[in-house]
Structures are given as structure tokens and as C-alpha cells.
Amino acid sequence: MDFFDQLQFITTSIRAKRLHSFLTGLGIAVGIAAVILLTSMGEGLQRFVLAEFTQFGTNLIAINPGKVTTMGTSLGVIGSERLLTLEDADALRGLPGIEAAVPMIQGNAEVKAGNRTRRITLYGVGPEMDRAFRMRVQSGRFLPPDDARTARAFVVLGHKVRQELFPDRNPLGERVQIGNQPARVIGVMESKGQILGFDMDDTLYLPAVRALDLFNRDGLMEIDILYREGAEASEVVAAIKRLLLARHGQEDFTITTQQQMLDVLGSVLGMLTVAVGALGGISLLVGSVGIFTVMTIAVRERTGEIGLLRAIGATKAQILLFFLFEGTLLSALGGAAGLGAGFVCATLIHFFVPLLPVHTPWTFIVLAELVALAIGILASILPARQAARLNPLEALRSE
Template sequence: MLRLRDGLYLTSTAIVSRPLRSLLTLLGVAIGIAAVTLLTAIGEGLRSYVLDSFSQFGTRIVAVHPGKTQTGGMGGLLGSVRPLTRADAEALRQLRHIEAVVPVIQGNADIKYRQLTRRGDVIGGGYQLAEAWRFKLALGSFLPPARDGRSPPYAVLGAKLQRELFGSDSPLGELIRIGDTRFRVIGVMEEKGQMLGFDLDEVAYIPVDWAESLFNREGLMEIDVVFNSGTSSAALARRIKSLLHERHGAEDFTITTQDDMLASLDRILGTLSIAIGALGGISLLVGAVGILTIMTTTVAERTAEIGLLRAIGASPRQVLGLFLAEATLLSLAGGALGLLLTGMLLGGLHLALPKMPLALQPAFIAGSLLLSAVIGILAGLAPAHKAAQLHPVDALRGE
């Protein structure tokens, strides 16, 4: 009868006695584990980054776009029967539980101050844009409400745009030219950074009615509606749909809630994370083939030892356990080495690309070790079964 202590000794000795071969097998598993863990961390980091970027505008927000979109896509790219107007935005403002309504037009124009000119993004928005989008001001104030049906020609600059045009000087009260129209600067936004490649700090904000004239548009690109906790996004979407249907005579608009958008993004990015991790799984397959190869070779080399074990009373199950334990130990050691390699790679990526989103969770670490153990068991199962089925006499005679 084979004792547990003897079994552990035999298993560890078998691995240590062939250090080079064992090391190469460990590296195969380690590279696979490192690839899966690293790619999954990048995928999860990207997923969190995108969701956080969209969530920074708040979760109680509903967007209305012109044009009816049936199967996704950008709502303003489709032709609508009737464009969304500032009058539609004012009508939405009368609904219950509304905190802010922001009509939006976006375009691109030359922005000039004295001899300096740069091409930049321009957002025409309502006076509640900063409040609705959770933007804060570093200097001055945001755009005021319209007076007598017309907004004053004021502009608010993004932090980076302000530095490029004015340097360290205060821009408040200065006149700039956007396109062919002069605007007086009344504020500077706090730095917001980038969102999916769009730099929010390089934007000039002007009143939406001036943006209509500047970009020669007949309607809005979007209306953002922010609501309070007294209602839900679904209930508000139904009321918006009813009101605009009554005004337009048809459903020629698309309503998107923040919940719907975040849920769709989460599904898409979750699938992307799985796909990225699966690419790293190819390396794990290589590691599994390495374990299968070394265990098959080991069985062939240790035929006499297997026969001797069987002759002194070791059962087929105990022989099976010995070889499975050896394969599992190899894969677990490879998994631990892979996690160490992952840590080094993540540290190097953080130093080289500090802005790259990475999210290594404890569940990934535990899952990687479990995965390496499963790989060892599966790869070692066939050779171990072959060893357990050897007849003691035939094994000794074959040697």
C-alpha cells in the first residue's frame, strides 16, 4: 500500500530530477496564464474606462435625437420628417420631474484671438449644459439664459483651448471670433480630459441659437433631458415620446436612456473582454500540449518504476493519482510563475503607458490558478490512465 508521504516524495522527485524539461513545461503554462490574465485585465480596464466615461454625465439622463432609428446607430444621421427644434426643447422643459433640458448642436470652426487661430470643436448648448453634464467652471460663469428670445453672443472655453489662445492671461471679457461671428469670453471650464478620443478641454461652448446660425442648421442634433428621483427613465421616456409625437404628428425621433446605453455598452464590452481573453487561451493550449508531451514521455521512461510500484502493492488508482498529481503540480507551478510574469508585465505597461486602463481583479488571480490546475489534470489524464493500466509483470518485462 502506497503511503501519502511516499507518493508526495515520488511526485516531487520526478519533477526535480528533470529540471530543464520541467522548466520548459512550466514556461509553457506560465506564458499562457500570463497572456490570459494580462489580456483580460486590459479588456476589463477598457470596459471600466468606457462605462466610467459615459457615467460621468450622470445616470438620470435621457437623450432625444432626430430621425427614427430601429436597429441602433447614431440618431441624427437619419433624415427625419421634422427636425427637433428649440421649441421642442422648451416644451420638454414643462414635463414633471425635469431638472434640466439641454438642446445641443455640435460642429467645427476656426477659433481666433488676435493673431492666433486654431481649428476646434464648437458645441452650441442651452444655459443648463454645465449643470446637466456635471461640468464645473474654473473661471467666470457659464452661458446665461436667452433674453427676449435671443441669447447674448457669449462663449465659454475649454481649459486647453484657453491655454492655447491666451496662455497665462485671463480670457474673461476678451473678444474671440468663431467662424465669422464675434463672441465675448465669460468663462473657462475645469479640465475634463478625453472621452473616447474626444478632448473635452478643446471645446468652445456657445449658445445654441448662435450655433444654428453659425453652422446653418435648421434643427438640433440632440436634446438631453435630466430628471430627478421622482420618476424613472422608462416612465420619462414614455412621456417624452407622447409629447413629441403629439407635436410632430409622427414618431420621427429616437429616445435613448442612459440605462439602455450603458447596458448595451456593457454587453458589447463584456463580449469583447471574453474574446480578448480567448485569444490568450491559445497560449494556454500550447502549455497543455507541453504537459501532455512530458507526461507521455515520463510514462514511457518510468515503465519499470510503475511495474515495481504495482508489484509492491500500489493500486491502479494510486498510480493514476501519482501521475495526475505530477501534472497538476507542474501546471500550478507554471500558473504561479505566470502570475509573477503578469505582475512584471503590468508594472512595465504602467510605466510605459500610464494612461492605459488596466483592471486586475483578485478573481482573475484565483481563476488563473484554478485554470492552470484544470489544465494539468486534463493534460495529464490520458498518460496517467495509461500508466495505471500497465500490468506489473508486463511493465517489468518491457523495461
């Protein structure tokens, strides 16, 4: 028998038992569809979060008070013996390779403009914040480069805050009341949207020294460093550490590069993608058991047919290949159907829920089909060997 005769023999056998073939392929199809759908959602989430996280660039370094760290992220001022100060930020700004040093304080306060009042998130920052974090001013300007300790009472509004507090007039030059402090609006930021759950439009920026006074704080929550493109992050970190050690007398601070945060985030999200893919793999295990069962039953039902094939000259190797190819073909067809179903489901989910990121790399598709083929081969090996070992005379006698 040549290859085409063998293929016709196998396909005829599959068509003869359509229900068995359908149910066998269905198990693999469900498993592959589940793997494609879950891994697409996991990969989409990973890409979405990393894209959101890198909107501010990758040449950033965060300095937090306190030495206690976990997973590359500072726990804050716990255990700190000396807080980060505006003077620290000024000193860091003078280091080689550093383009900006942004002091940071965050809090919530009531903001009043005329007869409108809102409680919003405030950021006390330095005048370089917009450049360091790739943010743009829509109208007016960002905070001026005043002395950090005597900065004037100016504020810059987020896009949404401007619409809420000044819906019908230009806010530039208008006065607002932030807690117990009056301030003048000098700028409005372009819409930035939400980043990792934080609405960057529903906020207000004011000088860090004003925020320290407003929130009655003695030190900064963070200093963010923007270093020059092409500079070695390790060298910049070493320079920062030397300077702060000289100023503080001990290492009571935590330095975290943007790449460290991305590595940790990427590893966590990668594990999530693998985990959800493994859940779909359970269905593939069930499908492999189905193929093994169906092929074992097929050998028993077709014992006489096997004896006849051996009687007319079919070799053991050919019998082995018949059943091995049959199981592999069933698995391949089921895998292809599962790929289509998984891709369609992922597309529909993204269509009806646009906020849910879904991404299906071609590598996942190829790998899923290869897994289906491997499952078909492995699940068919024992039944195929059983068929090849049948004694021709005994097989014919069973007919």
C-alpha cells in the same frame, strides 16, 4: 504509502527530469501569462471607457432626430421628417421629473481674439448644460437663462482655448469673433481633459440659437435630458415620447437612455475582453498537449518502476494518483509562474505607458490558476490510466 511519501515520490520524479519538467511547466506558464496580460488590458480598457462615459452621470437621456437607430445610438437626421427645435427643448423642460433639457449643436469655426486666431470645436447649448453634464465654471459664469430664441451673444471658453486666445490677460468681458458673429466672453470652464478622445478643454460654448445661425442649420442635432435622481427612466421616456408625438404627429425621433448606451458599450467591451482572453487560451491548449506528451513518455520510461511499485503492494488507484498528481503539480507550478509573469508584465506596461489602462481582478487570477489545474488533470488522465492498467509482471520484465 501515506500522503507525504506519495508527495515525496512525485517531487523526486519531477526533480529527476528537470528539463522535461521545466519545458512542460513553461507551456502552461506562457499560456497563463498571456491570458492574464491580455484580459488585464481588456478589463482595464473596459473600466476606463465606462468611467469616461459615466463622468456625465447615468440619469441622462438623448433625443436625436430621425427614427433610424443601430446598437442603441441614433444615426442622426437621416430619414427625419421634422427636425428637433428649440421649442421642443422648451416643451420637454416642463415635463415632470425633468430637471434640464439641453439643446445641442456641434460644429467647427474660426475664432479670433485680437491678433490670435484658432479653428476649434463649438457647442451650441442651453444655459443648463453645465449642470446637466457635471461641468464647472472656473471663472465668470455659464450662459445666462435668456429666451432660447433671442439669447444674447455670450460665449464661455474651454480651459485650453482661454490659454491659447488670452494667454496674458483675463478674458472676461473681452470680445471674440466667431465666424461672422461677434460675441463677449462671460466665463471660463474648469479643465475637464479628454473624454473618449474628445478634448473638452479645446472648445467654446455659445447659445444654441447663435450656433443655428452660425452653421446655417434649421434644427438641433440632439436634445439631452437630465431627469431627477430616483425617477424611473422608462416613465420619463414614455412622457417624452408622448409629448414629442403630440408635437410632431409621428415618431420621427430616437430616444436613447444613458443606461442603454452603457449596456451596449459594456457588452461590446466585455466581448473584447473575452476575445483577447481566448487568444491567450490558445497557448494554454498548446501547454496541455505538452503535459499529455510528457506524461505519456514518462509512463513508457518508468514501466519497470511501475512494476516494482505494484510488486511491493501499490494499488492501481495509487499508481493512477501518482501520475495524475504529477501532471497536476507541473501544471499548477507552471500556472503560478505564469500568473507572476503576467502580473509583472501588466504592471510594467502600465508603468511605461500610463495612458494604457491595465486592471487585473483577483477573480481572473483565481480563475486562471483553476484553469491551469484543470488542464493538468485532464491532460494527465489518459497517461495515468495507462500506467495503472500495466500488468505488474510484464512491467517488471521490461526492466
